[in-house]
Amino acid sequence: MPNSVRLAVDAMGGDVGPAVNVPGAIAAARATGATIILVGEETAIREELHRHPHHGLHLEVVHASQTVGMAEKPSEVLRRKKDSSMQVAFRLVRDGQAQGVVTAGNSGAALACGMFILGRIPGVDRPALATILPTLKNPAVLIDVGANADCKPYNLVQFGLMAEVLAESVLGIPHPRVGILSIGEEEGKGNALTKEAYGLLKSSSLNFVGNVEGRDIFRGDTDIIVCDGFTGNIALKLSEGLGAALATILKNEIRSSWISRLGALLAMPAFRRFAKKIDYAEYGGAPILGLNEIAMVCHGASNARAIATALEQAALFVKRQAKAHLVEGLKANTELALFSRSSKTKSPDPAPVS
Structure with a gap:
């Protein structure tokens, strides 16, 4: 029997489509016992299902006749x-x-689908993409990593408030430490956005610890790092690229001599653990915080493992009632209205980062 968790996956999404989404869904269904609903072109999905053993798993197929291209404008997707x-x-x-x-x-x-189909939590000006990063200590939340390229200072405070609920209710971090990504540790360092946001964060109820430099993100001394989506997207992709480059350099060095290869055989378990820790596929997708429901966005280049991890993460969110914690926690938070567009000068919504 399936458990009570039911998740939908965009089976046509990403660079590869069903070839990674279907095996990823199968792996997640096997790991969690959840019912996974594969949405997309039915023939393509069922052809991929036939290639993988899935007997006894709870998988459903819902047909959809259209596919969204990676370069299409969100407004066109919604309309057409x-x-x-x-x-x-x-x-x-x-x-x-x-x-x-x-x-x-x-x-x-x-x-766009999240905002117009699922809707925003009352009081949230802009939903934000949050990603969970490995650190030398405990996992940390980086927000925003791509939903809002341009932000106002009060947006960053709202990101911190949303991430605080996520860190407490899902990651189990009591009173998480919040920092703002900047170019120096000292107060007063940064651009106009970070300087003004620093003051607002300092005056909020958040456990604000000040500026965080890029090199300190992975030390684990801060549980939540807030920034605008432009900066966060660059930081995230730089981190992923660095991890992949380090892995390649290590492989090349190991292959350079027979002594290195022999040593690598002895150290192989440690290398495998290292590779797992720096592999983005192990950390799933980025939840869109600020929506009325649970939605996760993965890399376009995600492999089956990344899709499976994102679905497993979404199942965990459901089991830990993350939706209720986020919605009720933010509704009850009077600061959400205090740090909002309605109390500041209005500005147009920016385009998301690709």
């Missing part, structure tokens, strides 16, 4: 692709047929 796998998957959550959605498709379109 009502039957896209992405929109159908989000509507399944809205209509109560699933409790969360995972997509590796166009992140801007996913954000």
